[in-house]
Amino acid sequence: MEEVGAEEQQRFCQRQRLKAAVHYTVGCLCQEVASDKQVQFSKQTIAAISEVTFRQCENFAKDLEMFARHAKRSTITTEDVKLLxxxxxxxxxxxxxxxxxxxxxxxxxxxxxxxxxxxxxxxxxxxxxxxxxx
The missing domain is CATH 1.10.287 (Helix Hairpins)
Known part of the structure; x- marks a missing residue:
């Protein structure tokens, strides 16, 4: 039972690290756009863009997995990515x-x-x- 809890905790931590990486990257991109276009992004806007981006990446991953599974493969190929x-x-x-x-x-x-x-x-x-x- 402890193994399952530890595994879930590890997955949660990994997910949080991925979310933080996406948030950081979105923040950097927003800074670039802000300096180019002379606009400002609020912290809430950056957080919202980060959340939407993360959710969309999750959807992409599920779709890619389904495309490969439908083709009776266990590996996602560039053809799956092109289909997406x-x-x-x-x-x-x-x-x-x-x-x-x-x-x-x-x-x-x-x-x-x-x-x-x-x-x-x-x-x-x-x-x-x-x-x-x-």
Whole structure:
């Protein structure tokens, strides 16, 4: 019984830390907007934006979990995130572009890893052959 209580306490603490992090970030963003636009945000406004943001993130997390579960997967993929963002064209475009950038970087890293063992074997008299293009 004590284990359940300790687990709940740990989850509560983790949730509070996440809420505090969201509140801090929202506060920083509000400060940036305030200096750019010469407006002020009250503490209550920042708290309200933080709370709405946290709740929306919880909803997003539940939706992403359901999308993956519906596809009979236990892992959330970028396709799930794109599905979540489908109602915001600008967000969907941004996510798609970032996903393509990351995929390109991963391809470049894989290509470098393949080249390293070949570069280290310069004593060999055999010509370099790219196995991936056969």
């Amino acid at each position: 963002a489908r109602r915001s064209n600008s967000l969907l475009k941004y996510i798609t572009e970032k996903n393509e950038e990351i995929a390109q970087l991963n391809l470049e890293r894989k290509a470098k890893k393949k080249r390293k063992p070949e570069d280290g074997n310069k004593d060999s008299l055999e010509p370099d052959v790219d196995v991936g293009e056969q």
